[in-house]
Amino acid sequence: MSIEAKEEFRPKIVAFCCNWCSYAGADLAGSSRLAYPADVKIIRVPCSCRVNPMFILRAFERGADGVILCGCHPGDCHYTSGNYYARRRMTLLFSMLDFIGVENGRTRVEWVSAAEGVKFSTTMREFVDKIRSLGKNVRLEDLRCRN
């Protein structure tokens, strides 16, 4: 007799949210009782441009299967221009990850304002679904052929 383990894959998702828009957006999603998967772990950062590309790589190294960066809409940055810099950095980083063959759905940038609780929860649901379909992140883990 065998017991079939029907455990669903639960990805680990790290969401970097800027203090002024997206974190407040996540808060609004919560207080409006909008559900989004508990797989998403939010890390609050002062601004989206606080996110060093190394943070994203580090998150993957520590076992994240997907990383999403949320910030104020372009033009709405609390610090005037932080998200413009973040946008360039992330575009280049994602392009590099794509170049070395890491699935490009694992990383995402979304602009979520403090008033967009609904957008926050739908974005997170979409993203978690996407990562579920991609499965566990093994490529970055295995980049140096250790396994």
Place this chain on the structure above:
Amino acid sequence: MQELINRAKELLADGTVARVLGWKAGDLPFNPEPAYFEKEEDFADFVYDGFCGANLSKYMIEASKLEGKTLVCLKPCDTYSFRQLMKEHRVNREKAYIIGVGCRGKLDVNKIRDLGIKGIESVQGAEIEGSDTLTFQTLYGEKTCSYADAMLERCHVCKGKEHMIYDELIGESRETKDADRFAEVEKIEAMSPEERFAYFQKELSKCIRCNACRNVCPACSCRKCVFDSNKFDSAQKANVNSFEEKMFHIIRAFHVAGRCTDCGECSRVCPQGIPLHLFNRKFIKDIDELYGEYQAGADDEERGPLTSYTVDDAEPGIVAERG
């Protein structure tokens, strides 16, 4: 080369410069190394030939802190690095006397070995005014190959033989560009993600973390590097954790993105032959395509692509869209 030595001796003698930064002959005919020359008799082993690929601009960071001026010999591609370092306030223009030396492409000893020429005892034709054919006296007899076949990859995609900054020019240059700079990157982009991953896994698995690429890179000259050990007073820590080991080259490429002049030193010095320039060139290609053509070190004023922005830049989602 004699003209260069004579001029250097002259400037040293009249006190314009306190030292000369150039290349001296190594223990083998194909490995000259960067060196300071402070006295006239030191010039006995001064050399400038096809094997002098080393970019001397990084040495000017330390030389800028020394007393008096330093005469530095820069090839056309090295002047981009020097100018970029100037822009970053790492080198002092006042402390440098730049002699722009001519270049007809630099040689790659690994390519020569791949051509089956091993056990090299002496080389003819590598001189800066030399011929198009290299003649080697080897342990296995005399062998020849064409100069162009033995050239470094970076010389085949040369940025141009114009010096970006100099006090005087010595020697003739010859155009060596005969390939498209981004052809290799495009070849990899055209592969499937699985093929790309397999390719980079194969290449990066060769890395022994010797840090040579970091130590030679003019853009990698932070006083304190993220890869320096915080536990030991040593810059040469190896494989402290798996994160570094895996991500080292991605992080390093990102740290120099927008400042890399594509001098190709990283690939030249890699003892494992990893094509490290591909990472930098991928960033340069992306920057050119997304934010407009930019050549680091070609100007003094323009802001780097990662320290500026426009309101209608592409969204990061473009990476997924172009597939």
